[in-house]
Amino acid sequence: xxxxxxxxxxxxxxxxxxxxxxxxxxxxxxxxxxxxxxxxxxxxxxxxxxxxxxxxxxxxxxxxxxxxxxxxxxxxxxxxxxxxxxxxxxxxxxxxxxxxxxxxxxxxxxxxxxxxxxxxxxxxxxxxxxxxxx
Numbered sequence: 001x002x003x004x005x006x007x008x009x010x011x012x013x014x015x016x017x018x019x020x021x022x023x024x025x026x027x028x029x030x031x032x033x034x035x036x037x038x039x040x041x042x043x044x045x046x047x048x049x050x051x052x053x054x055x056x057x058x059x060x061x062x063x064x065x066x067x068x069x070x071x072x073x074x075x076x077x078x079x080x081x082x083x084x085x086x087x088x089x090x091x092x093x094x095x096x097x098x099x100x101x102x103x104x105x106x107x108x109x110x111x112x113x114x115x116x117x118x119x120x121x122x123x124x125x126x127x128x129x130x131x132x133x134x
Contacts, residue, residue: 001047001068002038009061010037011054020054020061027056031065033112035119046071048116050109067109071120074113083110 010019012034020027031054036047052065086107093099 001070002045004040006038006040006061008037008039009063010035010039011049011063012036013054020056023058024056026058027054029054031063033108035112035116036063036068046116046120048074048109048113050105050112069113069116071116074117076114076117076121079110079113079117083107083114086110 008019008021010017012032013029014032017034018029031049031052033050034048036049038045038047048067048069048071049063050066050068052063054064055062086103086109090100090103090107093103
């Protein structure tokens with residue numbers, strides 16, 4: 001999805017978000033569903049990723065994940081529908097370990113996508129409604 005020189009890459013791991021800078025020490029880590037932020041020449045690129053691994057050798061970052069979606073390609077309404085379907089499937093598969101794990105992975109992917117869409121959009125201002133006291 002991306003190849004090129006960057007100033008930094010931030011990504012989610014089981015221990016929290018990490019940021020990889022140029023000449024980072026060698027590293028291999030698990031990546032959890034969430035947001036990957038690629039910074040290059042003053043620009044940010046956001047990706048929603050599912051589970052995977054990262055390898056850093058000091059010069060190169062290799063990120064291998066099951067799925068990755070660019071923020072600009074995601075639509076919030078479609079994600080909300082998929083999230084609801086994943087939640088329903090998770091409830092249905094409660095007694096089936098394999099089915100429950102698959103439904104949980106689907107739900108985690110949709111939550112990561114939703115996080116990226118909302119982060120790209122930025123904070124919404126609340127609009128006072130009549131009689132709300134604001």
